[in-house]
Amino acid sequence: MDDIVVTYRFGPGTDAEREARVIAVGQTAGTWDERWAFRADNLSRHLGRVKAVRPVGGGVEADVAFPAINVPEGVGALLTMIYGKYSLSGHSRVIDVRLPEDWGLSPRFGLRGIRDLTGVRDRPLFMGIFKPSLGLSPADLAAILGETGDAGLDIIKDDEIMPDLPGCTALDRVRACRPVLDRIREKRPGNGAMLYAVNLSGSGSTLLEKARMLVREGANALLVSAPAYGYSLLEALAADPEVGVPLFVHPAFSGAYSGASGHGLDWSVGLGTLPVRAGADAVLYPARYGSLAFSGEDESRIVTKLREAGVLPVPSAGIHPGILPRLMNDYGRDAALNAGTGIMDHPMGPAAGVRAFQEAFERWEKGWSFEPREIPEGPLKAAVDKWGMSTTPP
């Protein structure tokens, strides 16, 4: 089996050779003395090795190879080995984790499976978020779902903070929305489904059983804040035969371990490598257009990790119809464009928000201008008047 190779970055002034050796030995067999000399062969099978140390702008990087036998499975075990105790020791950042190809899980659906379910072939998927976040009734949500679904929305999701509220549990929401989803499906060409990623929330003692129950009751996708609940939950859901629906991973809490640039996990590890190997079908992440401090380079590295594994990238934040040319330039067709306010706060209502995206896509395909004065009155014009437009990177 190939090694697991991890790239660490250290700040300026760090003795990176020394730190890399501390990791390679301290996070594997540890040291041993003459008492265990007779086990030296076995102990050395588990030892990590420093493969390379090189200066990079403003710091030093080191590659450390870990025998894959040390971590047969599980993202939790992987994190414990490559950064567990060492994360407690000063500042360092895990830049990249290269795993044997068959290590961990693969998406059950991924981009291809979600295209099959929805019947959307040659364009990006359009995705919306129920707003306001908390406080609507299941009937309110079903009405929004019907309105946007009738307009052609492909996917809708709960806000990730949506808990099981009295009278508005995930089960209540699925029961209210399921008949609407059925009706929408019957009307679509080829009976493509609209997906509703219902938020899975609660105590770890209930989550797997709750997911099974929601799927039995008709949920056709789940939203899972895996960074906050732990990737072992995602592994459990992804491997469970009764949870056979696409798993949308939300990035909630991943900023806690990726948001400090000199420490923690690179975004492409936390929102790329980890969810991919834990069985995600789609991963949401902060797009560069939003108010969050996220760079195009961070995003590209995430998208590369997701695409290599066939997982659907879902850029989120700052997405509205007027920037569709730029979105197509940045992502191409194989992404889900996730708009919260960009659909729900459209001046003509949520259905017009969906139509504005469709109109923008048609216009882009035909190569027509996005200058406001060239766009005819209608949903796209209203969206551009409200939120502006952008065809190329600033």
Next chain:
Amino acid sequence: MDDIVVTYRFGPGTDAEREARVIAVGQTAGTWDERWAFRADNLSRHLGRVKAVRPVGGGVEADVAFPAINVPEGVGALLTMIYGKYSLSGHSRVIDVRLPEDWGLSPRFGLRGIRDLTGVRDRPLFMGIFKPSLGLSPADLAAILGETGDAGLDIIKDDEIMPDLPGCTALDRVRACRPVLDRIREKRPGNGAMLYAVNLSGSGSTLLEKARMLVREGANALLVSAPAYGYSLLEALAADPEVGVPLFVHPAFSGAYSGASGHGLDWSVGLGTLPVRAGADAVLYPARYGSLAFSGEDESRIVTKLREAGVLPVPSAGIHPGILPRLMNDYGRDAALNAGTGIMDHPMGPAAGVRAFQEAFERWEKGWSFEPREIPEGPLKAAVDKWGMSTTPP
């Protein structure tokens, strides 16, 4: 139900009033417009409130109150609400989380239950770690366990990186060690048990079933790297009727979200509040004596959170017999003193490492000097000659 009150710290120059409002609104109901005016009563039930904003040395703190109804249960849901999306947004640190008293889980055993199981009443528990970390056989481990157990060690644990290796799975280790544990127990006054916290590792799809199986086969404690696997795993284990053994939480990976001082979670949240409310019985954390960059103040805040809930604090790192007077000064009797090399690398062997701790404790109780020239030849003298001594904070 009382609110959940969270204290955030922001860096200098941040408009903390504004950020606190962003959190209070953006992480709860969000904004709404006239379309949902008829739901205003319900929406406002979920809104957070900024309770206070105050300057602190080199920054600003804000207290935000969240209606507890927003998070009925689950540490994952809690993190998603109080820091989920917001963690992706610039730099901020969660300093404290005050929860309703009955929120979440309580320890099944905790300090009191672990004292009952082991029969150790009036002194700190002595705890060791199998070393080297990887590469010993189950028989090697059983021999170390017998050697240290016969000397009177109270608790031993796997290294947290120990996976299920071929020929040395957790089950293999439990099977090899169980007869030794039985023999030790029969010899101890009142048949107090020596606990062996076996490391639970692997994919999330197997962990709960694996834990049940290990307990059926005789495991009498489990080691769980909850920060790496996710607190939802700990909740599942803590609530499961078939996993009725003490859960020792290892801090592996918690440095990823607590190690950058201006961002992430305060150590007392990540290693205090979260494991406590997810059902931990004992929590390991880096003691101030080790090589890790950990302050006495960080540690005290963790210990306070653990003690308030009856959870056993397990200071680890840099623990050796010669500093026992200082350990007693810093922790008193209600702690487990966890020594890796401080027992296993004793010049006279691991059993002498255990005896050195016992000798140190007796000496401390009698108020005798720890000056090397005053200590008679024997295990403690050898330990002090190797590692030195310390009676008071430096």
